[in-house]
Amino acid sequence: MIVMKFGGTSVESAEAIERVASIVRARLQRQPVVVVSAMGKTTNRLLALARLAAEGKQADALAQVSELREFHWNEARRMVIPEEKDNLHASLDAHFEELSHMVAEIAQVEAISPKMVDAVSSLGERLSSIIVTHAFRYFGMPAAHVDSRTVVITDTRHTQAAPFFDLTYPRLQAAIPPLAKSQVVVMGGFIASTRDGVATTLGRGGSDFTASIIGAGIGAEEIQIWTDVDGMLTCDPRILPGGHLIRTISFDEAAELAYFGAKVLHPATVLPAMDKNIPVLVLNSRRPEVSGTRIVNQPPPCKNPIKSIACKTDITVVRIHSLRMLMAYGFLRRIFEVFDRFQTPVDMVTTSEVSVSLTIDNPQKLNEIRLELEGIAGVEVEQGRAIVCVVGDDIRGTPGIGARIFRALEGVNVLMVSQGSSKLNFSFLVDAADLKRAVAGLHNEFFQELDPEVFA
Numbered sequence: 001m002i003v004m005k006f007g008g009t010s011v012e013s014a015e016a017i018e019r020v021a022s023i024v025r026a027r028l029q030r031q032p033v034v035v036v037s038a039m040g041k042t043t044n045r046l047l048a049l050a051r052l053a054a055e056g057k058q059a060d061a062l063a064q065v066s067e068l069r070e071f072h073w074n075e076a077r078r079m080v081i082p083e084e085k086d087n088l089h090a091s092l093d094a095h096f097e098e099l100s101h102m103v104a105e106i107a108q109v110e111a112i113s114p115k116m117v118d119a120v121s122s123l124g125e126r127l128s129s130i131i132v133t134h135a136f137r138y139f140g141m142p143a144a145h146v147d148s149r150t151v152v153i154t155d156t157r158h159t160q161a162a163p164f165f166d167l168t169y170p171r172l173q174a175a176i177p178p179l180a181k182s183q184v185v186v187m188g189g190f191i192a193s194t195r196d197g198v199a200t201t202l203g204r205g206g207s208d209f210t211a212s213i214i215g216a217g218i219g220a221e222e223i224q225i226w227t228d229v230d231g232m233l234t235c236d237p238r239i240l241p242g243g244h245l246i247r248t249i250s251f252d253e254a255a256e257l258a259y260f261g262a263k264v265l266h267p268a269t270v271l272p273a274m275d276k277n278i279p280v281l282v283l284n285s286r287r288p289e290v291s292g293t294r295i296v297n298q299p300p301p302c303k304n305p306i307k308s309i310a311c312k313t314d315i316t317v318v319r320i321h322s323l324r325m326l327m328a329y330g331f332l333r334r335i336f337e338v339f340d341r342f343q344t345p346v347d348m349v350t351t352s353e354v355s356v357s358l359t360i361d362n363p364q365k366l367n368e369i370r371l372e373l374e375g376i377a378g379v380e381v382e383q384g385r386a387i388v389c390v391v392g393d394d395i396r397g398t399p400g401i402g403a404r405i406f407r408a409l410e411g412v413n414v415l416m417v418s419q420g421s422s423k424l425n426f427s428f429l430v431d432a433a434d435l436k437r438a439v440a441g442l443h444n445e446f447f448q449e450l451d452p453e454v455f456a
């Protein structure tokens, strides 16, 4: 068995789904289990209409529901066998009825709970997985739909739920392999449910994570992430085009890149696969002939000390300063407790004798955090920063890399530096206005020559 995950752009239209069908057909003998994202930008649109409803703009929200309904049906009706057409239509209608009811409910209370966010945003993958199942049959492949909510079980942290592997794996093992023997199994990514059957989601971009959970749960031989780029690249194409394809990279390096902003993989994707030592491939659904990136436990040694440069924008810096920190202990604990209480992850930390600077990428609770911290110390907040993260298999142990990095950054004001806690990464903070220049300088420094074993 292999798991094949197709992202939003790969299933954005009937044409795209037809391409997916032909990619899957070419791999039928490997017993594919297909995981799909919501079609195109559906998740964004669902979240936007829920917000409209919460602002009391029920009519506007319902107009959006109609547009989404039309969009889905317009694509779906072109890929369904005549005998199944009425059924599919009724099923889509029922989903959009449910959505309209949710809109009314949100509009009534003029608020939206995280649980309701999940109920709404899960619609995208519920719909796409049903549509793709029908499309596969239309394109001549036997296909069976499995509702991910019945097999992927999570905690109750809505919008960021974490899977219970001990509950999920047995369910996957019971449900999937028997079906996969004779049919292509199709499932929605991103969506799951609590033990009580309430819909949850795994966080934005979470369909990659679903694919990895399923792959690990059924002991797949490979997990394929099909997307809109040729694979993992040496830099983020949204910041700097012209990066090179990385042919092979380690689980650890890929995880580090994902965590520091390489959107091509959800940061948690690597964990289940690494745990079961299942290779993860990143492939392009528009160019299936390209061999993509292979993420494995032990890639071949690489002559380039750096594999890739990731970046994260919209970073907030919190600078905490207090003379009481001088020679005192327990200060860091008090500071981090505040972030813990407001469930806000901290990405980068630097300290000096009397000050601590740290970065967060979710400023939702910033005001509350600031108020609490001001009770202990002086606080300054800076926004509009960016983290650049240089990743390679042994940055900490390779002499001279720091010098090369700073040479490449000439003229860029570096606001924070973090190195040494992981042997894989060197990260630093710059103003958003300097981001492109920083990435271009580094890329130029480290990728003039390429190890042909590792880069294409």
Ligand code: ADP
Pocket: 006, 007, 008, 009, 010, 037, 205, 226, 227, 228, 229, 231, 232, 233, 234, 235, 236, 237, 238, 261, 262, 263, 264, 265, 308, 309
């Ligand atoms: P999908 O909808 O298939 O999940 P995503 O948009 O989530 O696709 O991820 C693919 C995108 O990730 C690419 O289009 C690219 O812009 C972005 N990306 C960021 N960093 C990298 C990188 N280092 N290599 C490849 N793609 C990257």
Ligand code: ASP
Pocket: 007, 008, 037, 038, 043, 044, 124, 189, 190, 203, 204, 205, 206, 207, 208
């Ligand atoms: N559809 C979800 C999102 O847009 C999950 C995914 O695409 O991976 O975040």
Ligand code: MG
Pocket: 007, 205, 208, 263, 264, 265, 266
């Ligand atoms: Mg994605």
